[in-house]
Amino acid sequence: MLEIQELSKSYGKYLAVDRVSFFIPDGQVGVLLGPNGAGKSTIIKSIAGLLRYTGRIGIQGxxxxxxxxxxLFAYVPEIPSMFEALTVREHxxxxxxxxxxxxxxxxIEALLKRFDLDDKQDKLGNELSKGMMQKVSICCALSIKPKVILLDEPMVGLDPKAIKELKEVVIELKNQGVTVLISTHMLEMVEELWDVMFVMEKSHIIGSYHKSEVGEKDLDDLFFEMTGGWETGGDE
Structure with a gap:
């Protein structure tokens, strides 16, 4: 499970995240949605330990x-970064x-094959395309068998087959009791995955929906119902 309590983060005088709280239990997929600058990546990076913050973040208590x-947790960043002199397998x-x-x-062999990296195991980090780096990052995260996994815009740069595989992986993780948090502005990519949706605007969570409460209602409709129709973009 993932628990966020009164999380705040400032950059100088700019308040990027203001007392945000939410909870995702074991075996559920949470989706963090919001426009450019809303605070999504700040929350993800705080959970991952890349930023200092005030408040409390709990991983499995x-x-x-x-x-x-x-x-217990793994992190797939929006922009993957590889060691230039390590091979795919060495990562x-x-x-x-x-x-x-x-x-x-x-x-590990099965993971590499699943993401079409089995014949690229000896490629160095500086020889990889962004899409390939993204797939290596995903494989690295899955290789620790996490209890909580954070995915920041995970489908950007992936080919259609890799997107399909990643969606299947998310469902498998959910069935294994893993907590998943996906930060994205691509609603169509998480339509069949989400259990709870958190919508951010101007450093706050302005509302949430639980799939169990809204049934088969379209995610786009829910999103625009809450936000009034502002556009989503890349994150901060």
Whole structure:
């Protein structure tokens, strides 16, 4: 589970996130939606430990700043970054050892094959396209078998097959009891995945919907009903 309590983050005098609170239980997919500058990436980066903040973030009931919590969650950033001199396989091995993961060689091979990287294992980080880097980042995150996973605009730059595989992975994670948080402005990409939607505007969460309460109502309709129709864009 992922719990955010009174999270705030300022950049100088600019308040990017103002006392945001939300909760996603085990086995559910939360979607964070909002326009450019709303605060989505600030929240994601705070959870990932990349920013200082005030408030509390809990991972499976453990303070997110503690090492025990960090071992339980994985993060796929919007802009992937690779070690230039490590191969695709070495990136995954690096993460596996850092987290002392129980993932097997066979499971890693299956991941690589699933994302069409099995024949690219020896490519160096500086030889990869953005889409390939994104797929390596996803494989690295999955290789630690997280209890909570954060995905920041995960489908940008992916080819259609990889998008299909990632959607299937999200559903599989959900069925395994993993908590998933997706930050995105691409509503169509999460239409069949979400359980709870949090809508942000000007550093605040202005509302939320639970899929169990709205049934089959279209996600676009819910989104524009709450926001009044402002456009979404990339994040801050």
């Amino acid at each position: 453990i303070d997110a700043k503690k090492l025990d919590a960090k071992r 995954i091995e690096y993460v596996r050892r850092a987290y002392d993961s129980t993932v097997t060689d066979e499971e």
